Amino acid sequence: MLSSSLIMQALTISELERASGVPRSTIYFYVREGMLPEAQKAAASRAIYTDRHLALLQEIVRLKAEGLPLTAIKERMAAQIASAGATDVDLVAEQNEHVRHSILVVAARLFARRGYKRTRVTDIIKEAEVTPQVFYGHFASKLDLFVESYGLFVEWMHSFLAGGLVDEPDPAARELARTHGYLGMRNLSPDLLCLVRSEALQEECDMQKVVEKSYGGMTRATLEDLLRLREQGQTALPVPDELVAFGLLGAVENMVMRVSWDDRYSTKDVLWTALFLFLAVEGAYSGRTDLTDRLTRYTEAVERLAAQPPPTPPAAYLS
Structure with missing residues (x-):
């Protein structure tokens, strides 16, 4: 997936799972236990996390490796967890804009190399790493x-x-x-x-x-x-x-x-x-x-x- 240069990077659950090495079932558990902030909902089955979630997960993993139980970890990280959850940034809107710009960048490069007629929408979708539904959600x-x-x-x-x-x-x-x-x-x-x-x-x-x-x-x-x-x-x-x-x-x-x-x-x-x-x-x-x-x-x-x-x-x- 194309990387973001935003100050607060938006991540899907799959991206968070890959970056942290923590299974999504464990991530969901930490959210339920109040050790991670709630994700922002982009759709009924799609949630947006941030690099703050990633930083918290990495700290939890480190403290667990030192032998601390989850209750102690949660208590020690209370201030970090509260700070990470205190944001008024619309992550869904930011990620949508990021995805839109990523598609534009890919398309501009393909149009430049191949011209309009020889550039196919399927090629743009593949190189931008988005689904057809996401593509047509941004461009008619x-x-x-x-x-x-x-x-x-x-x-x-x-x-x-x-x-x-x-x-x-x-x-x-x-x-x-x-x-x-x-x-x-x-x-x-x-x-x-x-x-x-x-x-x-x-x-x-x-x-x-x-x-x-x-x-x-x-x-x-x-x-x-x-x-x-x-x-x-x-x-x-x-x-x-x-x-x-x-x-x-x-x-x-x-x-x-x-x-x-x-x-x-x-x-x-x-x-x-x-x-x-x-x-x-x-x-x-x-x-x-x-x-x-x-x-x-x-x-x-x-x-x-x-x-x-x-x-x-x-x-x-x-x-």
Whole structure:
């Protein structure tokens, strides 16, 4: 079973039995005799113990080996037993979260190695060491799991890139490295972004918030660079920084789509084009390229179009 990094580790009876070397029948006896705190009930036939139970069992075993009777052991350990039982931590909720995260980690690694189509739910269940009932108690479908594990992979990629870019002073070089990292995520499977983006476009979809968080992570560093550039250049551009960051990412996504159609363009072409676009944006943000007059010229057109609904084909074309 995957290990937990929680301060108070939750254990099943089987795990407690293996870790302590004490048979479960004896553990149940110690609980009845008040030598161990009651376990928290996760279900009618499932209880959650903690590493505090394990520590108490190890102490009981040690004292028994010294020849102390159970009555003396219970009296000597009274304060420890009371302390171990005095907790308001919801162990069931913590273990459920731990199991959910463990499944996500396993799934993200399998999706990364095999892609979406070649990763089977049965493989995830086997490697995560959970039952199908536990799996489907956390994730309704493979697609739901994929979208959430994709978000986890974004966090991993962001952390990996951030470590290597700490000392990089050039925002364009940082954006180039992030674009290269994005291409790595894209290589998880050919249909990766199609699946994620289709979920993002669904109105009131349960996965929409997860996708929003993933894309927020993918654009966060670019957005931070844009905010610094705006502050340094003291420019008054009439554009939302977040939309510019998403626009740069969207440009890369569309370039990747075009590259997938044939062999005309390469990864190098994508990197050069992404760099060109960022440098153009950087020039406007830094003030080196003054767009004030040109933007002002289009103010009336922007205001007029924004006040109108986007055009649709005439009814004759839709019938």
